[in-house]
Amino acid sequence: xxxxxxxxxxxxxxxxxxxxxxxxxxxxxxxxxxxxxxxxxxxxxxxxxxxxxxxxxxxxxxxxxxxxxxxxxxxxxxxxxxxxxxxxxxxxxxxxxxxxxxxxxxxxxxxxxxxxxxxxxxxxxxxxxxxxxxxxxxxxxxxxxxxxxxxxxxxxxxxxxxxxxxxxxxxxxxxxxxxxxxxxxxxxxxxxxxxxxxxxxxxxxxxxxxxxxxxxxxxxxxxxxxxxxxxxxxxxxxxxxxxxxxxxxxxxxxxxxxxxxxxxxxxx
Amino acid sequence: xxxxxxxxxxxxxxxxxxxxxxxxxxxxxxxxxxxxxxxxxxxxxxxxxxxxxxxxxxxxxxxxxxxxxxxxxxxxxxxxxxxxxxxxxxxxxxxxxxxxxxxxxxxxxxxxxxxxxxxxxxxxxxxxxxxxxxxxxxxxxxxxxxxxxxxxxxxxxxxxxxxxxxxxxxxxxxxxxxxxxxxxxxxxxxxxxxxxxxxxxxxxxxxxxxxxxxxxxxxxxxxxxxx
Numbered sequence: 044x045x046x047x048x049x050x051x052x053x054x055x056x057x058x059x060x061x062x063x064x065x066x067x068x069x070x071x072x073x074x075x076x077x078x079x080x081x082x083x084x085x086x087x088x089x090x091x092x093x094x095x096x097x098x099x100x101x102x103x104x105x106x107x108x109x110x111x112x113x114x115x116x117x118x119x120x121x122x123x124x125x126x127x128x129x130x131x132x133x134x135x136x137x138x139x140x141x142x143x144x145x146x147x148x149x150x151x152x153x154x155x156x157x158x159x160x161x162x163x164x165x166x167x168x169x170x171x172x173x174x175x176x177x178x179x180x181x182x183x184x185x186x187x188x189x190x191x192x193x194x195x196x197x198x199x200x201x202x203x204x205x206x207x208x209x210x211x212x213x214x215x216x217x218x219x220x221x222x223x224x225x226x227x228x229x230x231x232x233x234x235x236x237x238x239x240x241x242x243x244x245x246x247x248x249x250x251x252x253x254x255x256x257x258x259x260x261x262x263x264x265x266x267x268x269x270x271x272x273x274x275x276x277x278x279x280x281x282x283x284x285x286x287x288x289x290x291x292x293x294x295x296x297x298x299x300x301x302x303x304x305x306x307x308x309x310x311x
Numbered sequence: 312x313x314x315x316x317x318x319x320x321x322x323x324x325x326x327x328x329x330x331x332x333x334x335x336x337x338x339x340x341x342x343x344x345x346x347x348x349x350x351x352x353x354x355x356x357x358x359x360x361x362x363x364x365x366x367x368x369x370x371x372x373x374x375x376x377x378x379x380x381x382x383x384x385x386x387x388x389x390x391x392x393x394x395x396x397x398x399x400x401x402x403x404x405x406x407x408x409x410x411x412x413x414x415x416x417x418x419x420x421x422x423x424x425x426x427x428x429x430x431x432x433x434x435x436x437x438x439x440x441x442x443x444x445x446x447x448x449x450x451x452x453x454x455x456x457x458x459x460x461x462x463x464x465x466x467x468x469x470x471x472x473x474x475x476x477x478x479x480x481x482x483x484x485x486x487x488x489x490x491x492x493x494x495x496x497x498x499x500x501x502x503x504x505x506x507x508x509x510x511x512x513x514x515x516x517x518x519x520x521x522x523x524x525x526x527x528x529x530x531x532x533x534x535x536x537x538x
Contacts, residue, residue, distance in 0.1 A: 211419065
């Protein structure tokens with residue numbers, strides 16, 4: 044229906060965005076009925092997402108004419124931004140920005156670097172940026188999940204953790220069960236995506252490849268490649284994140300900093 | 312007990328959080344085999360004091376000497392093995408009673424033998440509980456297991472943080488008797504936090520009364536509680 048109203052492609056895009064946003068807000072209103080207030084966060088996220096993607100689209104137009112190495116700068120900036128966004132899911136965890144940024148850089152960054160070197164990801168900006176951004180975005184989500192789960196698990200088990208410490212356990216031993224649960228939980232979306240590939244969903248990248256003239260079977264195989272890279276990047280991010288965060292929630296004298304109503308700054 | 316050696320000594324021990332002093336300049340000596348009860352109302356700093364002895368929190372001033380050694384010189388894992396702690400709620404780890412009893416020794420790469428585990432269980436009045444799942448224990452049984460678990464580490468000092476306050480009256484008396492007899496039998500040095508003055512009078516040899524993090528009275532049970 045919208046393509047009959049809007050003949051210009053840009054106008055059509057904005058019209059489609061408005062329709063999708065209206066649907067999203069209908070869900071927000073339904074949630075409000077159940078006393079779950081997402082209005083502010085959802086409105087900011089929608090506007091921010093639209094502005095950001097238009098900005099990136101505009102930057103891509105410029106970068107496509109520039110040298111290939113500029114792609115690395117853009118990916119670096121994406122990792123820094125992903126670290127900042129991911130940190131918001133880990134409020135109260137000391138040093139969460141550094142942990143998030145290092146983890147995403149190690150997880151997504153190393154997979155992008157290895158796969159680009161192997162020739163799995165093309166160095167052309169039109170390929171490097173979309174595939175790289177997918178890996179970074181998924182690593183960011185995984186990192187947010189792992190930190191969020193770790194934070195809530197530790198706060199819910201302060202008694203058990205301090206009992207373990209009081210019995211002579213090291214910090215590593217005392218939080219091992221919560222690290223394991225956080226790691227497993229954070230990888231559920233990546234595993235489910237792989238499991239449901241082609242049955243429940245077909246990633247947009249495949250449609251793009253088909254439109255650009257790739258053979259359908261190659262486009263299909265490449266989707267598997269992308270999702271496997273996402274799994275590797277997410278897993279590595281989660282591993283690094285759980286390894287680093289452990290050091291931030293204890294003092295050098297093995298005292299737990301993450302406790303309900305306890306500001307870690309006061310204890311230092 | 313003036314002739315017995317000092318096992319634990321706090322030296323101007325203080326802990327502040329923001330501008331609030333939770334523990335304020337406490338200096339006390341606890342001799343070998345002494346049972347010190349720390350009493351006071353809610354918020355008086357009793358539990359904060361106990362947490363400092365186990366170094367679960369860091370003093371902002373002063374220190375603690377364990378057998379004459381500044382406890383900051385002792386690795387935290389080793390210190391906490393020597394200064395065992397039983398908390399108000401018995402936080403048992405998922406698994407069997409045997410796995411819980413062996414938790415402390417396992418941290419040092421040692422296995423708690425079945426014979427020793429059974430001896431500990433007999434001592435806390437729960438023989439035959441070795442392979443039971445801790446999920447099926449009552450509050451009183453769980454607290455007895457947590458005492459046995461602390462003893463499996465063979466501590467020099469035992470810290471008790473309101474060990475009977477979460478129990479019903481029948482369990483409370485049983486656990487209280489158990490603690491009393493174990494402490495005497497093993498000549499353990501013990502510091503117990505309690506809000507129950509009558510319990511302190513029944514169990515302790517010395518009493519320290521806190522208010523606003525400060526010591527307002529200290530001495531023998533008779534001097535502090537019956538004065």
